[in-house]
Amino acid sequence: MSTTTTTPTAGRRIVPPRLSEYARTFVARHASVMPMLAALVILVLILIGAQIHFGDFVNPRTLSSLLLDNAYLLILAVGMTFVIVTGGIDLSVGSVMAFTGIAAAQMLDHGVSSAIVIPAMILGGAVIGLMIGVLVQYFDVQPFIASLAGLFLARGLAYVVSLKSIRVENEHVIWLQSTRWWFGEWYLTPTGVLALLTVVVGALVMKYTRFGRTVYAVGGGEQSARLMGLAVARTKVLVYVISGVCGGLAGLVLTAYSGAGYPRNGIGTELDVIAAVVIGGTLLTGGVGYVVGSLIGVLVYGTIHTVISYMGAEQSWMRIIIGLMLLMFIVVQRVIVVRAERRR
Amino acid sequence: MGHNDAMPDQVPEEARVRPLVELAGGTVRFGADTVLDGVDFRLFPGEVHSLMGENGAGKSTLIKALTGALQLSAGTILLDGEPVHFRSTHDAQQAGIRAVYQEIDLLPNLSVAENIMLGSEPRRFGLVDWAQMRRRAAAVLDDLGLDIDPATTLSHHSIAVQQLVAIARALSTDARVLVLDEPTSSLDAAECAELFRVIAGLKERGVAIIFISHFLDQVYEVCDRVTVLRDGSLVGEYLTREFLRVDLVQAMLGHNAEALRSRSRLQVVEDDAVRRPFLSVRGLSSQRRIADADVDLVEGDVLGIAGLLGSGRTELARAMTGVDRADAGIIRIDGAARGPRGPREAIALGVVYSSENRRTEGIIGELSVGDNITLALQAQQGILRRIGGARQRELAQSWVEALDIRPPDLDRPAGTLSGGNQQKVLLARLLALAPRVLVLDEPTRGIDVGAKVEIQNLVGDLADNGLSVMFISAELEEVLRVGNRVAILHDGKIVETLPAEELTPDSLLALVAQGSSVGSAPVKEAR
Known part of the structure; x- marks a missing residue:
């Protein structure tokens, strides 16, 4: 209880505090960013290790393509962060991405303008998200079950649209992927910009809007949040809508990235997204998490993927390593939570 | 002892005439049950008023009526002498009546500042103004004489500090009436002292406080007056310092103590x-x-x-x-x-042990009284030697009777029983193990x-x-x-x-x- 004394405020400390005191204050204020910092440390360690092992790993090209290759994952992770911080889960995102992708490819194939198709994708994702949110909030269905229903629905719809892959030749969609804005050795694609924008907007919304703070409040204690007069019901529905919108956006980015819509896209992607979000320091129990953390989580995920490609090893190692890391992070989070409880 | 003979003399002169809050003939009925029966209650600014009574006496019903959590079936609430009608807790909060409950209704994952300000957080261009929020929270805490860093995470603090933060939250909206429901049940002596110091400060500012506690010592330490309820009716209103403990207990129990x-x-x-x-x-x-x-x-x-x-x-x-x-x-x-x-x-x-945390380490609220009683015995017997349903009921029934668990209904979820009866269920469970x-x-x-x-x-x-x-x-x-x-x-x-x-x-x-x-x-x- 270093921050509380029983003396009145008059006698605030004048002596300069020691370093250990700064550390204690930091922990008291920012204990919840520790898992995110741990993920950052791990990312840096992996990059250093890869650099030493391969000689030329950390270069602008690898890092630029890291963002390009994982743009859709990043967008999904931002939406998922909102949901998980409220204490929910959204299993539908991979299917939503596939459905909006194949539906868009089909529409573009029939000559519908991209000015209609792209908003329609976003809207499609939003509608499925809304459905899940309403189920969770007003029908009191477990988020796991509600979003599982969303997963099956979206996947089924994707198969209804087409069983086969549909090529996309629309210039606007292709532009998203093929454009390279060069900054010296570095480059950005419009898809990468979209992903980064999603991160920035997501982070700002979480930190600086009443809605964002309510997301945390719901995760910390729904009943308390309600008693504080916060708009709990609206917030809980809205996070699934946001996740659905991110699903639609990811569908667009993935369609551009692969140049086609394919109904079997993104099977199991929801689990990769959850893994990345958790590695980035978001607690599955809700209440703690950062969009920036999810960015780090996705980068960790993507880097491991790239490292394994470089090594020419089986991609199944990817699963094993991610599995082990998840385990480790969950244990680390547990330890932090338990220690915080013991301190009281 | 009539209930109007004690005139509070520790309140400001002008307030002596008029209570801040007054309940006249407060009656609450649920169907045929009258849980609050024509109760009069007065609360003056700058006083600490204890509400005493056994479980079922009507304390929480009275509090709920005053804070808008439920509606009176008959009677009126007067605020500053004017009749008011609270349709929700929100209405009561608008009128400056706030309650801080035993289970702290705060958000452990957020900062102290947010816990105080959330819902009325300062914003600039629609965005949360963090610096301003911390400043205001610090001002509220300062006002209470609390040295708590508003930027720290709430879960970092002890239960006692969290409780003080809950009070700070209530006061940040200029509460005039503060209801403290069992605020000291999980505090140690030093923490209680801190709380009482804060209460004293609030008194000086003219905040009226309703203080509910099972600890008689504390009631005598902090309260100016006490209103005793029994079985939904008013027993009387007394000045604490003139009211002997034995008399208080007797008033609560209604029979010889x-x-x-x-x-x-x-x-x-x-x-x-x-x-x-x-x-x-x-x-x-x-x-x-x-x-x-x-x-x-x-x-x-x-x-x-x-x-x-x-x-x-x-x-x-x-x-x-x-x-x-x-x-x-x-x-x-x-x-x-x-x-x-x-x-x-x-x-x-x-050797059996009954934990101090009845709710978290003892009673399983969703399970029936009967299941709660036979739980440990079944666990000890192992899954292979299942105790038959009829035998189980018989066993549970005998304990319910032996310990006089009320209501004597084996199928009722244990969580709905009063604290005392839950404790008896817990005892029955342990005693069933012989x-x-x-x-x-x-x-x-x-x-x-x-x-x-x-x-x-x-x-x-x-x-x-x-x-x-x-x-x-x-x-x-x-x-x-x-x-x-x-x-x-x-x-x-x-x-x-x-x-x-x-x-x-x-x-x-x-x-x-x-x-x-x-x-x-x-x-x-x-x-």
Whole structure:
């Protein structure tokens, strides 16, 4: 209880505090960013290790393509962060991405303008998200079950649209992927910009809007949040809508990235997204998490993927390593939570 | 005693004429049940007013009516002399009436500042203005004389500080009436003192406070007046300093409170030499909280444990019963030197422990009373020797009758029972195991006076039937009443073990507080 004394405020400390005191204050204020910092440390360690092992790993090209290759994952992770911080889960995102992708490819194939198709994708994702949110909030269905229903629905719809892959030749969609804005050795694609924008907007919304703070409040204690007069019901529905919108956006980015819509896209992607979000320091129990953390989580995920490609090893190692890391992070989070409880 | 004869003289002159809040003829009915029956209640600015009564007396109904959580069936609420009608808690909050409940309704994952300001957080261009929010929160905390860094995470703080933050939140919206429902139930002495200091400051600012507590000491320490309710009706309104404790308890119970003063104490151990300790502990040390403790639990005897919060009383019980691992020491049970290595083994040896956390470590609220009672027995029997449904009901029924659990309905979810009856269900569960040693950690915490007396008497009866009982309580009088012998714990050490007759509440208090003056360094309790 270093921050509380029983003396009145008059006698605030004048002596300069020691370093250990700064550390204690930091922990008291920012204990919840520790898992995110741990993920950052791990990312840096992996990059250093890869650099030493391969000689030329950390270069602008690898890092630029890291963002390009994982743009859709990043967008999904931002939406998922909102949901998980409220204490929910959204299993539908991979299917939503596939459905909006194949539906868009089909529409573009029939000559519908991209000015209609792209908003329609976003809207499609939003509608499925809304459905899940309403189920969770007003029908009191477990988020796991509600979003599982969303997963099956979206996947089924994707198969209804087409069983086969549909090529996309629309210039606007292709532009998203093929454009390279060069900054010296570095480059950005419009898809990468979209992903980064999603991160920035997501982070700002979480930190600086009443809605964002309510997301945390719901995760910390729904009943308390309600008693504080916060708009709990609206917030809980809205996070699934946001996740659905991110699903639609990811569908667009993935369609551009692969140049086609394919109904079997993104099977199991929801689990990769959850893994990345958790590695980035978001607690599955809700209440703690950062969009920036999810960015780090996705980068960790993507880097491991790239490292394994470089090594020419089986991609199944990817699963094993991610599995082990998840385990480790969950244990680390547990330890932090338990220690915080013991301190009281 | 009529209820209007006590004119508060500790309130400002102008307020003496008019109460801040007045309830006139407050009546609440649920169907045919009248839970509040024509109750008058007055609250003046700048006073601390205690609402006393047993469970079911109508305290919480009255509070709910005042805070808008439920509506009056008849009667009126006057605020500043004007009739008001609260349709929701929101309405009451707008009128400046705020409640802080026992279970703190805050968000542990957010900062102190947010917990104070959320819902009315300052914004600039629609975005949360963090700097401004911290400044305002700091101002509110400063106002209460609390030195809490608003940027820290709430879960980083003790329950006591969280409670103070909850009060700060209530006051950030300029509350004029503050309802504190059991605010001290999980605070230690130093933390209580801090809370009382804050309350005193609020009084000076003219905030009217309704203070509800089971601790009579605290009621007498902080309250100016007390309104007593019984069975939904008003008994009377009294000035605390003119109202004797015995009279207060009598007003609450409605019958002679003689039972509180003494129970038929076991005629202490004529043949002391013959009675051997069933469970004896030598040199027990555990987790730095217990140092070198020697304890004997004798058959047919109640050992009371007296100690402040943080003296290690819970740790002692947990180490003795195998819930926590002891670092050193010998535990002999029935003469054999074999300490239990876990609760399961302890139960097999006839040693059962009832946790102080009734709700989290005891009663399973969703399960029925019957299931709660037979739970441990079934667990001990193992899944292969299932106790038949009829046998189970019969067993549970017999315990419900023996302990007078009310309502005597086996199928009712245990969570819906009152605290006292939940405690009885818990006792029934343990007794169904036919134990030899019963370790009770604060079995009467947070339950009403009537149920307290029943449980105290029950413990006495059990000892008379040959059980060894260890009885831990925060209330020294209770320890004296129930225990035949009393062990005094201080800083994890057993200072002394004395026969209860040789102690008075005052001498016991002196022993418990020994070595540290009251209200010195905060005693920390691991939770």
